Amino acid sequence: MIGEKNYYLNIFQVDVPSLDKLISEALATGGGYADLYFENTTYGSLLLRDGAVTSGGNHIDFGVGVRVLSGEKTGYAYSESTAWEDMLSSARAAAQIASSQAEVSPYGTRNPSRGEPNPSADRYPIGQPWRGTPMSAFLPFLQKLEADVRSRDNRIVKVIVNLAFQVSDILMYNSQKELKWDTRPMGSVSLSAVFKQGDLTENKSTSRSFRCGAEMLSQELADEMASEIVKGIDDRFAAKRPKGGQMPVVMGAGASGILLHEAMGHAFEADFNRKGTSIFADKMGKQICPKGIQIIDDGTLRGNRGALNYDDEGIPGQKTYMVEDGVLTSYLHDRISATHYGVKPTGNGRRESFRYAPLPRMRATYMESGSAKAQDLIAEVSKGIFVDEFSNGQVQIGEGDFTFYVKSGYLIENGRLTQPVKDINIIGNGPQALADIRGVADDLAIDPGAWTCGKEQSVPVSCGIPTVLIGKLTVGGE
Amino acid sequence: MALARHCLAYAQERGAQKVRITLTKSLLNLVGVLNGEVDKTAHALDRSLQLQLFVQERFGSFSSNRLDKANLEAFIREAVETVKMLEADACRDLPARERVAKDAVTGQELGLYDAEYETLTAEKRREMALRSMAWPQEGLIAEEGEYSDSVFDSYTIDSQGLEARHTETSFEIGYESTVEDAEGNHFSSYWWDASPRLKNLGLEGCAARAYKRAMEQIGPKSVPSGQYTLILDSECASKVVTPLLNALGGYSLQQKNSFLADSLDKQLFPEGLTILDMPRTKGDTGCRLFDSEGVATREMPIIEKGVVKTYFLNTYISRKMEMEPTIEDATRVRVMPLGGCKTQQDVLDKVKDGILVTGFNGGNSNPATGNFSYGIEGFLIKDGKRVHPVREMLITGSFLTLWSQLVAVADDARPCLSKLVPTLAFKNVDFSA
Numbered sequence: 010m011i012g013e014k015n016y017y018l019n020i021f022q023v024d025v026p027s028l029d030k031l032i033s034e035a036l037a038t039g040g041g042y043a044d045l046y047f048e049n050t051t052y053g054s055l056l057l058r059d060g061a062v063t064s065g066g067n068h069i070d071f072g073v074g075v076r077v078l079s080g081e082k083t084g085y086a087y088s089e090s091t092a093w094e095d096m097l098s099s100a101r102a103a104a105q106i107a108s109s110q111a112e113v114s115p116y117g118t119r120n121p122s123r124g125e126p127n128p129s130a131d132r133y134p135i136g137q138p139w140r141g142t143p144m145s146a147f148l149p150f151l152q153k154l155e156a157d158v159r160s161r162d163n164r165i166v167k168v169i170v171n172l173a174f175q176v177s178d179i180l181m182y183n184s185q186k187e188l189k190w191d192t193r194p195m196g197s198v199s200l201s202a203v204f205k206q207g208d209l210t211e212n213k214s215t216s217r218s219f220r221c222g223a224e225m226l227s228q229e230l231a232d233e234m235a236s237e238i239v240k241g242i243d244d245r246f247a248a249k250r251p252k253g254g255q256m257p258v259v260m261g262a263g264a265s266g267i268l269l270h271e272a273m274g275h276a277f278e279a280d281f282n283r284k285g286t287s288i289f290a291d292k293m294g295k296q297i298c299p300k301g302i303q304i305i306d307d308g309t310l311r312g313n314r315g316a317l318n319y320d321d322e323g324i325p326g327q328k329t330y331m332v333e334d335g336v337l338t339s340y341l342h343d344r345i346s347a348t349h350y351g352v353k354p355t356g357n358g359r360r361e362s363f364r365y366a367p368l369p370r371m372r373a374t375y376m377e378s379g380s381a382k383a384q385d386l387i388a389e390v391s392k393g394i395f396v397d398e399f400s401n402g403q404v405q406i407g408e409g410d411f412t413f414y415v416k417s418g419y420l421i422e423n424g425r426l427t428q429p430v431k432d433i434n435i436i437g438n439g440p441q442a443l444a445d446i447r448g449v450a451d452d453l454a455i456d457p458g459a460w461t462c463g464k465e466q467s468v469p470v471s472c473g474i475p476t477v478l479i480g481k482l483t484v485g486g487e
Numbered sequence: 488m489a490l491a492r493h494c495l496a497y498a499q500e501r502g503a504q505k506v507r508i509t510l511t512k513s514l515l516n517l518v519g520v521l522n523g524e525v526d527k528t529a530h531a532l533d534r535s536l537q538l539q540l541f542v543q544e545r546f547g548s549f550s551s552n553r554l555d556k557a558n559l560e561a562f563i564r565e566a567v568e569t570v571k572m573l574e575a576d577a578c579r580d581l582p583a584r585e586r587v588a589k590d591a592v593t594g595q596e597l598g599l600y601d602a603e604y605e606t607l608t609a610e611k612r613r614e615m616a617l618r619s620m621a622w623p624q625e626g627l628i629a630e631e632g633e634y635s636d637s638v639f640d641s642y643t644i645d646s647q648g649l650e651a652r653h654t655e656t657s658f659e660i661g662y663e664s665t666v667e668d669a670e671g672n673h674f675s676s677y678w679w680d681a682s683p684r685l686k687n688l689g690l691e692g693c694a695a696r697a698y699k700r701a702m703e704q705i706g707p708k709s710v711p712s713g714q715y716t717l718i719l720d721s722e723c724a725s726k727v728v729t730p731l732l733n734a735l736g737g738y739s740l741q742q743k744n745s746f747l748a749d750s751l752d753k754q755l756f757p758e759g760l761t762i763l764d765m766p767r768t769k770g771d772t773g774c775r776l777f778d779s780e781g782v783a784t785r786e787m788p789i790i791e792k793g794v795v796k797t798y799f800l801n802t803y804i805s806r807k808m809e810m811e812p813t814i815e816d817a818t819r820v821r822v823m824p825l826g827g828c829k830t831q832q833d834v835l836d837k838v839k840d841g842i843l844v845t846g847f848n849g850g851n852s853n854p855a856t857g858n859f860s861y862g863i864e865g866f867l868i869k870d871g872k873r874v875h876p877v878r879e880m881l882i883t884g885s886f887l888t889l890w891s892q893l894v895a896v897a898d899d900a901r902p903c904l905s906k907l908v909p910t911l912a913f914k915n916v917d918f919s920a
Contacts, residue, residue, distance in 0.1 A: 061574040061576065063573060063575070067565070068549065070552055071552055082526050083527040084528045089533065103528075145572040148572070166743055167743050253883060254919055288673055402849055403848055407674060407675035408673055408674060408675065411848075434861055436862045436881055483879055
């Protein structure tokens, strides 16, 4: 949501002349660029456990971060108060970066944007506001969801439903006199269940997370989540560890987008390339995967967890093609790396809160659909594995080795899905895996789950992919 | 402290029967180094008030960093009303008075505050950050480091008379090196150290060690999938201990999402395995006199000669499970030596062949079944010596089986880690490559 300018100035009890004065103080020691990031976030949560909503709370986080750039070097400080003396103290602390350097190069970003935010271009309009709606209004959703889940499978012994929501008012100003503001909502529902079958215990979980208001708590959402939590539980009980080793892997549409996030997304974040550590540091303009493949990082998907009207440096949210027709065409930039490479920022400067300086980070990362059919890709594999449910992933930027943890999947034997498998880690090398993509189906799906990326700071992201066949990855097993 | 007492009284005035309040304050200074130059500085001051309210058998948890009186009073009024909307749960309560800490008065009883912190200047911090660097070196293409120091202070009171304070300083140095081989392949590694006292911080040689570890990664070779003896370096060995502690946690047990359900007083591990909690060792990283409820910590066995000796049960969960409360979580875990080994080399000499794991790359475990699968990197070991690096490998198994195959525990735990877990060795572990 994009409100009126004065709403934000009033929250933080500042005006533009005082912001200018603060910027001047931040640059007083010779810095080339400075920016201010004001944040007022309110969080709310409700937890249903053992059949009742017996825990909940609210949290407030308020403050301003001051960043000073001296060339590519960063000074950062923050204050949890917007009283003038507190902000001034932070500005002077951040300014020390310039005084600590022998050489100071001027910082420039092309085409400063002085236009005001446009409410009609808002990517996350709020139907029913989280703020101002009493918590009691949300209880029935949690209670109905729990009852619905329990009614679907008598093996369920425990259910937990967690509702978490937050609304952040953001005001940004910088030494190029760009003033931007935004109000970012986020609602997340997570559902987990424990099943008992004889002596065996299994758990399943699912989540939904969107930038929207409380209107997300609909009957439709409850039905969808309740259905998903019980789906495949018979296979989960029947699942076994496969025999480990290298094999073809078919990655199902949707959550398998974690492959893109780990195998290449992080390696394309320009700070790793600027420092020379990324395995893709010298690959710009080169063919890195088969022709016909487009890979995108997108901040424009309406209501998506990774959507942004502006990034955390005041750069407009946008859609960035990282790979076009198999060729690496763009890294993901913040202002520092964009200046380093002499390109426009891509709107990827993000931070966890006012306590952190921004870094190049992903938003919603996905691959466009291809022309194959998912069942044909499975049919191509004589002995391999199909995976479609994940929990977490990781990458080693220098080596390019990535992993992701598979909660469930199936063996592929002679082109057919056979034995269910679970709880295995898969490991591969980013450049090798991208070059080894054998087929892309026509079924792109963006996963609606509550993905969070933890590169130094936690930021909400999203991922998606069509069904994809990779020639060879290493699968954990017995 | 006066603010905390005012908030407690105000919450009771507004209708809360019982209240717990924690005020925290932390100050951090950081200097980052990139390729031999200062690359970033950061200065951070955080203050927060956490509020737990018990209203008409209902419970809520709240926090705010807007600490002016008017804002806090409005926040507390709203918080009390919010709690009233929740469903009742008779198990919610403050801990019994006799269980809370009474010896955490000044916050400095554990000797975790170093007054040298107060003497540090911006110039000194930059000097320490740069002193450790190894840049430039042959093959080194990027070297990033960080020096940081912080002071943390917390003050907890409740409406039953609890008053407990904890103060500590922390000093940290860490470096990451990326090197390139003759074919242009990149290899990276890190090293770090931390201490509550500046004089004990391993500044010297930190970056050199990161560089050495990165260079040792060059030239990895494949080894076939199969069963090998797993030797876990003390830097990363807590990876197989933490899931045991989580499985003994009250929330996992009460939600029937633990592979150690109904394990109390049972011999589920080999007789040689003893894990202690030593939360009151003066001067040790991570030690605490009380948990977040204010309950006094105590030294106790977690697993003794293979027998599970405790669950971690706070007031709420203990009531839900109708068991005696213990402590919320393990504080300063120590895995005791086994097999007469002191150093990692003693372990390698004992097992002779296997794979030494020096780092993990992703992976996870299933809390309900104890099954795990992790990416690893390390070295093939023959006759007690490193042969060549290995990577892009996975270990897979279940924790109960893994621990039943324990053959050695050294005595080389790193004191900077919150869990004192030395080099461990397990036989017959499944590796995939």
